[in-house]
Amino acid sequence: MATRFDSRAPDFEARFSAFLTTKREVSEDVDQTVRAIIEDVRRRGDAALADYTRRFDRLDFASVPMLVTAEEVDAAIDSVAPEVLGALKVAAVRIEAHHSRQRPKDDIYEDAMGVGLGSRWTAIEAVGLYVPGGTASYPSSVLMNAIPARVAGVERLVMVVPASEGKLNPAVLAAARLAGVTEIYRIGGAQAVAALAYGTETIAPVAKIVGPGNAYVAAAKRQVFGTVGIDMIAGPSEVLVIADGENDPDWLAADLLAQAEHDTGAQSILMTDDAALADAVEQSVERQLKSLPRGETAAASWRDFGAIVLLDSLQDAPPLANRIAAEHLELAIADPDSMVDKIRNAGAIFLGRHTPEVIGDYVGGSNHVLPTARSARFSSGLGTLDFMKRTSLLRLTPDTLRDLGPAAIALARAEGLEAHARSVAIRLNLGEAG
Amino acid sequence: MATRFDSRAPDFEARFSAFLTTKREVSEDVDQTVRAIIEDVRRRGDAALADYTRRFDRLDFASVPMLVTAEEVDAAIDSVAPEVLGALKVAAVRIEAHHSRQRPKDDIYEDAMGVGLGSRWTAIEAVGLYVPGGTASYPSSVLMNAIPARVAGVERLVMVVPASEGKLNPAVLAAARLAGVTEIYRIGGAQAVAALAYGTETIAPVAKIVGPGNAYVAAAKRQVFGTVGIDMIAGPSEVLVIADGENDPDWLAADLLAQAEHDTGAQSILMTDDAALADAVEQSVERQLKSLPRGETAAASWRDFGAIVLLDSLQDAPPLANRIAAEHLELAIADPDSMVDKIRNAGAIFLGRHTPEVIGDYVGGSNHVLPTARSARFSSGLGTLDFMKRTSLLRLTPDTLRDLGPAAIALARAEGLEAHARSVAIRLNLGEAG
Incomplete structure (x- = not known):
């Protein structure tokens, strides 16, 4: 059985905070x-x-x-x-x-002052x-x-x-x-x-x-x-499913188990405002577990790290989802567009009941290498940019150097870097020492 | 005196390779x-x-x-x-x-198949x-x-x-x-x-x-x-100046010293095809050092890590510059545009004799937090993207799920992940086990 949370319970905030910082892997010292x-x-x-x-x-x-x-x-x-x-x-x-x-x-351009700037990939x-x-x-x-x-x-x-x-x-x-x-x-x-x-x-x-x-x-x-x-060092996989009462519990249970079968440290979380759905999903998880080849792994993951969060209203979901910052987030709700803009921290978001996360693992087209362990708060999934780097370009003329140079000299001197000041001053015929 | 290299010397490759991997900082174990x-x-x-x-x-x-x-x-x-x-x-x-x-x-779009995809920042x-x-x-x-x-x-x-x-x-x-x-x-x-x-x-x-x-x-x-x-952990700063014979040696010496005054571990490299210029720059460095408040630091940097690389032709410069992958690269040559496209690895490139690197430190507009220690081979300077993250969006309909689902099921089964297969199959009425 997964851990149960009720957002109306007085100890919810304390328990949820502790849940967020639970480590799901043993770090081997090798x-x-x-x-x-x-x-x-x-x-x-x-x-x-x-x-x-x-x-x-x-x-x-x-x-x-x-x-x-x-x-x-x-x-x-x-x-x-x-x-x-x-x-x-x-x-x-x-x-x-x-x-x-x-x-x-x-992006190679000349600004209003005539300075050439560029970002070249x-x-x-x-x-x-x-x-x-x-x-x-x-x-x-x-x-x-x-x-x-x-x-x-x-x-x-x-x-x-x-x-x-x-x-x-x-x-x-x-x-x-x-x-x-x-x-x-x-x-x-x-x-x-x-x-x-x-x-x-x-x-x-x-x-x-x-x-x-x-x-x-x-x-x-x-x-x-x-x-x-x-690249980033990936931790165990995780999914957060936000669901209204209009879902087929078997579908949601299958989604939770798809994540749980990866690893005993994987994490599957269901968030819903419908207590009956929560119960039905949990029963379906227990039933489906029995016929899974990787059932033992999935059962351990669900027991140790699985969670069901019962909400007063689905409007409470986005702030909690932003704190969880899940690698995968399914919005199994009637109108996912009404919620997606409120979600800021997530590796990938799967919109609507017909977009199981598994599609993203294989054939959606987006990348399945995504930030785990709440790192979607500060990092992105793997992408094309990860295999490129940006070089800055800068081009001055005698005129633009004359316009910009004095400010550079003032800052270099304020920082006690006289050779910096000189490198500009010497080009402006201000002498070696400016 | 800085280290001298001559690209025509028989031991050049061996010495240059060793130079590239020289560490310039003591790593304290704290x-x-x-x-x-x-x-x-x-x-x-x-x-x-x-x-x-x-x-x-x-x-x-x-x-x-x-x-x-x-x-x-x-x-x-x-x-x-x-x-x-x-x-x-x-x-x-x-x-x-x-x-x-x-x-x-x-970039939020629907592909030809009708699948909704997106990259949201x-x-x-x-x-x-x-x-x-x-x-x-x-x-x-x-x-x-x-x-x-x-x-x-x-x-x-x-x-x-x-x-x-x-x-x-x-x-x-x-x-x-x-x-x-x-x-x-x-x-x-x-x-x-x-x-x-x-x-x-x-x-x-x-x-x-x-x-x-x-x-x-x-x-x-x-x-x-x-x-x-x-962010990245920055090492000591460095500059590579590629210069033809038509430069004022005092200007180049000032640029090399601006880098050297940062830190005894900083590195300044001059690469030129003009032996007389190389000598003149070196003499100017020695002379200018005497009047610098941070002369002791700059002298130590220049002595321990400074280098002058004499080339047969400036056409040999880009491949060597790409191996050095300098944080800062000055192209102090008559036609920097003819060389810039051959440079792949550099944090920032400063084009022409009137663009001293110091302008980039302060007022150019581009960032002065740049990859050091050859990391420009694989990373970029600090930028706006470093403070944002990308979330993938995916949206299927019953129809597109029917089109894409079978491929996902095939791959999930090939990977031995039956719960993955089920999460798709169950939505296609292929039964719990597909």
Whole structure:
């Protein structure tokens, strides 16, 4: 049974505040181990990669090479079920179309004073994409991480994926091809992150690393940050469903469970003004849990972190939703447009009863890499901008320098930076010291 | 004397590669100390702030309150020299105009299939701005960090600044007023970062913290990251000047010194195809150093990290500049337009001999918070987008769900996520299990 809240209860605010700050993951301290692995890869390169891969993935590069060949990818594509390959293509086309609209425009202009200014966007040259192995090796995640990079104009898109005993998920390789990945290596863990950041004899270094991973991968990304860019470190997934009484409880229960089946640390929250609906959803969750292959995971998530918040009125929902700042927010209400403008903090909003969050996971076109753990208060989902950077341009003439220079000199002197002042003054024939 | 490189020398590549990876800062390990301070502020709130402020800033909140009042700011403004106040106003107006152009547009649309999609931008609700105390308390930095936040639409803009023995820089308070800061507290160090992230009885928490600081502040920002957003952790400043032979060596020397005077870890690099100019610049640097108030700092920076790279041809400059990925890049050449498009990695580019980098520090209008330590390969300077976040919107109808649903179901099943498949199938009357 999930936790119940009633917004009319006198202890609601205290309980809800505590609920908001509950941690849903155990942070493993693997920093020392990871630091040693990174050092070793920096020092010994490919040889270190071979050793760790033999040890952790039971894979010997003497028999199966590190680089995945184009022929292997061809063969993998042939082995993927046609309906899955077709679905991947639908998803890829839609993700590309949506992310193409996110491409920023340069803005180069001259202001009224005659000063030339500009914001110019360029793609990051090379990006690494971490893909987990085993059951967490999701082809949809390859599309979501790689396509925005390709749309941005990234030339080298390097995927690393651990291949336990040499095995790779064919759908992941198919997704890599569809997404435009240019190199694939059979490596994983902190050693793969180190190879991407610092390079080895075989792998040229990249400038940014994205993609999900376990505690070792997350720690490695944090440690190489600065040398390369990284994406956000994602926590367990979460959904908030705001529902009026006119919903089919089975639909809502299925949505809550879709989130809960990800991870025992996932979180599903139902917010409604209809107590009967709340009860019906809870009963449906219990019933549906029984027939789910990942029912144990979903049950643990629902029991430990699931919540039902009963409201006096749905008008109370937006302020609470803004505090939760959910990764995914479903507005399962008759008129979602009346509420969406009141929601400020959410990774993605799904409008109306016929927009289950799962569509956004796969084929909506928007990105499924979204801010978790309340970070939608200050950050965005993955997008095309994450694979580009902006350079400022500035152009003065002797005249505009004469107009603007004195103010720069005054501020430099106020800050005690005389060489700054001189660098302007000397051009205005005000002498070395201005 | 700075390090000399000659691109024609046989050992150039090896030496240049080593130069690129030279660290210019000592990383102090203050993590344990900072962790304890943050814990204490979380537990004891204002009382902890009072204790640390008494100890580190020799300031007792019993005599001077934590909150800086509007009257104090009024008085500070009256005490600032008119030419400095005027210069701050020139800078503020120009920064606001430039950053207003960076405001993103929402993109809400329906695609050919009838699916509603959208990218909607909203401002972060509350932002904290750290301002260092003492000589590093720069009013220009207040403008550069706060104005983009105000332009983005941030409502609460909370400044913290340590006031050693109660003293604050009046120009910093004036800049805060001009920039639209809404609250100012006389606190600093890790304790101020903790107060912004977690809140105390007096200070409501913010969602993001920006601004420069010492090793303790940087460590505190890293530790609270996740609870709140943070900006990049800036390293020592750097400039790369690409110059042809037609330059006045005194101008270039002044530009190199303007960077070097910031910090002994700052870096100034001259790249030219004219050996005589290189010698003349070096001589001018030595001569100008003697008359600089911060000459000792600049001399140490120039000696330890300064460099002159002699090229066979200026056509060799862009690939090397892209590897350096300098925070600031001056193109002191006759036709900067012929080179600017070949430069991909740079925080800001200053075009032509009459655009000294210092103009960008103060009054150009673009931001002076820029990526250091080669991070321009993957990140951008501070801008309006850093104070906003994007929410994805998705809207399906029964018809579009019927069109897209099967592909989502296929991918969910391929990923072993049956509850995901069900959440779609149940809406298409394909039954609970699809």
